[in-house]
Amino acid sequence: MRVDDDYLEAVLDLAQRIPPGRVMTYGTIAEFVGDQLVADGGRRRGGPRQVGQVLARAGGGVPWWRVVNAAGSPPASNLSRALTELQREQTPLVAAGLRVDLTAALWWPDSD
Protein backbone atom coordinates (compact mmCIF):
# COMPACT_ATOMS: atom_id res chain seq x y z
CA MET A 1 0.00 0.00 0.00
CA ARG A 2 1.13 3.51 -0.71
CA VAL A 3 2.41 5.83 1.97
CA ASP A 4 -0.09 8.60 1.23
CA ASP A 5 -2.98 6.15 1.72
CA ASP A 6 -1.48 5.12 5.05
CA TYR A 7 -1.36 8.70 6.17
CA LEU A 8 -4.96 9.26 5.19
CA GLU A 9 -6.15 6.16 7.03
CA ALA A 10 -4.03 6.84 10.09
CA VAL A 11 -5.50 10.32 10.48
CA LEU A 12 -9.07 9.19 9.92
CA ASP A 13 -8.72 6.21 12.27
CA LEU A 14 -7.28 8.35 15.00
CA ALA A 15 -10.04 10.92 14.56
CA GLN A 16 -12.65 8.20 14.84
CA ARG A 17 -11.06 6.93 18.04
CA ILE A 18 -11.71 10.23 19.81
CA PRO A 19 -14.47 9.57 22.36
CA PRO A 20 -17.58 11.78 22.43
CA GLY A 21 -17.17 14.86 24.59
CA ARG A 22 -13.41 14.87 24.02
CA VAL A 23 -11.23 16.56 21.39
CA MET A 24 -7.75 16.48 19.86
CA THR A 25 -5.79 19.28 18.27
CA TYR A 26 -4.43 19.15 14.73
CA GLY A 27 -0.89 19.37 16.05
CA THR A 28 -1.29 16.43 18.44
CA ILE A 29 -2.79 14.25 15.73
CA ALA A 30 0.03 15.19 13.38
CA GLU A 31 2.60 14.13 15.97
CA PHE A 32 0.95 10.80 16.74
CA VAL A 33 0.40 9.90 13.11
CA GLY A 34 3.93 11.01 12.23
CA ASP A 35 5.44 8.77 14.92
CA GLN A 36 3.23 5.87 13.88
CA LEU A 37 4.30 6.15 10.23
CA VAL A 38 7.97 6.34 11.17
CA ALA A 39 7.53 3.19 13.29
CA ASP A 40 6.04 1.47 10.25
CA GLY A 41 8.99 2.53 8.13
CA GLY A 42 7.10 5.19 6.24
CA ARG A 43 8.12 8.75 5.51
CA ARG A 44 7.57 11.52 8.04
CA ARG A 45 4.58 13.68 7.11
CA GLY A 46 4.36 15.92 10.13
CA GLY A 47 2.14 18.90 9.62
CA PRO A 48 -1.03 20.09 11.30
CA ARG A 49 -2.09 21.62 7.99
CA GLN A 50 -1.93 18.24 6.29
CA VAL A 51 -4.19 16.79 8.97
CA GLY A 52 -6.65 19.59 8.34
CA GLN A 53 -6.46 18.98 4.61
CA VAL A 54 -7.27 15.29 5.10
CA LEU A 55 -10.19 15.95 7.44
CA ALA A 56 -11.57 18.62 5.14
CA ARG A 57 -11.59 16.14 2.29
CA ALA A 58 -12.84 13.24 4.41
CA GLY A 59 -16.39 14.59 4.44
CA GLY A 60 -18.95 12.30 6.09
CA GLY A 61 -18.22 9.30 8.30
CA VAL A 62 -15.66 11.25 10.31
CA PRO A 63 -16.33 13.22 13.53
CA TRP A 64 -14.26 16.17 12.32
CA TRP A 65 -15.85 18.44 14.93
CA ARG A 66 -13.86 16.56 17.60
CA VAL A 67 -10.71 17.94 16.03
CA VAL A 68 -9.93 21.55 16.90
CA ASN A 69 -6.97 23.90 16.57
CA ALA A 70 -4.54 24.73 19.39
CA ALA A 71 -6.83 27.53 20.61
CA GLY A 72 -9.73 25.11 20.97
CA SER A 73 -11.74 26.49 18.06
CA PRO A 74 -13.45 24.26 15.50
CA PRO A 75 -13.10 24.97 11.75
CA ALA A 76 -14.44 28.42 10.82
CA SER A 77 -16.08 27.00 7.71
CA ASN A 78 -18.47 24.84 9.70
CA LEU A 79 -18.25 26.58 13.04
CA SER A 80 -21.96 26.55 13.87
CA ARG A 81 -22.35 22.92 12.83
CA ALA A 82 -19.34 21.93 14.93
CA LEU A 83 -20.58 23.80 17.99
CA THR A 84 -23.95 22.10 17.66
CA GLU A 85 -22.35 18.65 17.65
CA LEU A 86 -19.98 19.53 20.48
CA GLN A 87 -22.85 20.74 22.63
CA ARG A 88 -24.82 17.61 21.80
CA GLU A 89 -21.92 15.49 23.07
CA GLN A 90 -21.57 17.63 26.17
CA THR A 91 -18.06 18.77 25.35
CA PRO A 92 -16.77 21.27 27.94
CA LEU A 93 -16.83 24.72 26.36
CA VAL A 94 -15.47 28.11 27.41
CA ALA A 95 -15.62 31.75 26.31
CA ALA A 96 -19.37 31.92 25.72
CA GLY A 97 -19.31 28.45 24.17
CA LEU A 98 -17.21 29.48 21.20
CA ARG A 99 -14.23 27.35 22.08
CA VAL A 100 -13.54 23.97 23.67
CA ASP A 101 -12.00 23.80 27.14
CA LEU A 102 -8.80 22.03 26.15
CA THR A 103 -7.56 21.60 29.72
CA ALA A 104 -10.63 19.43 30.36
CA ALA A 105 -11.53 17.89 26.98
CA LEU A 106 -8.14 17.27 25.37
CA TRP A 107 -7.69 13.57 24.69
CA TRP A 108 -5.07 11.28 23.21
CA PRO A 109 -4.88 7.53 22.56
CA ASP A 110 -3.19 6.54 25.86
CA SER A 111 -5.64 8.49 28.01
CA ASP A 112 -8.38 5.94 27.43
Add this chain to the structure above:
DNA sequence: ACATTGACTAATT
Protein backbone atom coordinates in the same frame (compact mmCIF):
# COMPACT_ATOMS: atom_id res chain seq x y z
C1' DA B 1 10.58 24.74 -11.15
C1' DC B 2 8.04 28.75 -8.88
C1' DA B 3 4.00 30.81 -6.66
C1' DT B 4 -0.25 30.29 -4.21
C1' DT B 5 -3.12 28.25 -0.81
C1' DG B 6 -4.94 25.84 3.34
C1' DA B 7 -10.17 23.09 8.73
C1' DC B 8 -2.19 25.08 11.72
C1' DT B 9 1.05 26.94 15.56
C1' DA B 10 3.94 29.73 18.37
C1' DA B 11 5.72 34.11 19.26
C1' DT B 12 5.12 39.00 19.14
C1' DT B 13 2.54 43.39 19.49
Add this chain to the structure above:
DNA sequence: TAATTAGCCAATG
Protein backbone atom coordinates in the same frame (compact mmCIF):
# COMPACT_ATOMS: atom_id res chain seq x y z
C1' DT C 1 -7.16 38.98 25.72
C1' DA C 2 -7.21 39.71 20.77
C1' DA C 3 -4.96 40.76 16.33
C1' DT C 4 -0.73 40.34 13.47
C1' DT C 5 3.59 38.02 11.76
C1' DA C 6 6.55 34.57 10.60
C1' DG C 7 7.43 29.67 10.15
C1' DC C 8 5.85 25.34 8.54
C1' DC C 9 4.45 20.96 5.21
C1' DA C 10 2.27 19.21 1.35
C1' DA C 11 -0.94 19.77 -2.49
C1' DT C 12 -2.12 22.36 -6.72
C1' DG C 13 -1.89 25.37 -10.77
